[in-house]
Amino acid sequence: MTNAARFELFSFWRTSATYRVRVAFNLKGVKPQEQNVNLDAGEQRSEAFLKVNPMGAIPALVDHGPGQPQTPLTQSLAILEFVDECFPMPPLLPADAHGRARVRSLAAMLAADTHPLITPRLKKYLTTTGGFDDAAWRAWQIHWFTTGLQALEQRLADEPGTGIFCHGDTPTIADICLASIIVVMRVFKIDVPDIPTVMRVMAACEQLDAFAAAEPNRQLGAPQA
Secondary structure, three states: OOHHHHEEEEEOOOOHHHHHHHHHHHHHOOOOEEEEOOOOOOHHHOHHHHHHOOOOOOOEEEEOOOOOOOOOEEOHHHHHHHHHHHOOOOOOOOOOHHHHHHHHHHHHHHHOOOHHHHOHHHHHHHHHOOOOOHHHHHHHHHHHHHHHHHHHHHHHHHOOOEOOOOOEOOOOHHHHHHHHHHHHHHHOOOOOOOOHHHHHHHHHHHOOHHHHOOOHHHOOOOOOO
């Protein structure tokens, strides 16, 4: 079985979390088979998909390799570490314990503290039950993108572990999570001021084919210009 046939990735073109998994697979030179779950059409709440992920969230990954349990894996950070363990080179985590903890901490600031606040299911709740109109929702997005990225900027600018990338001079899970926020922020046409180190790291990421190929606008289902 080829690696492409082995992995089945439930995805959607626009989502930050799916982007992360695409980048990780690209860095490892592996291309999974993608199954599009149209969030705009509500397919994540279908009976069939809820059997894959009862949370109705993507991504989800199924490993169809010989002897594998084929239980869907969910949560992008867990999937990133799974991919890294399946394909150790190039590594997505540093070799030392402190470095790994720092990278996981930076990644969690973005994937756990920032991204969940701008997801479609949160928007649906705020605009239906919470009384938000479009202007209030956009102000909410801008606030949380700004809060998360400016906090990250402070850490990257002040901490000695920062190099060309978030940690050292090779991309890690932290860079994947950083880029995943920036690319979705661009989809929403939002800019955050005063984050020069963040944007320098993002520019380094964008020089790599693995990140460029994962751009949301380059995926199947993305609106055509």
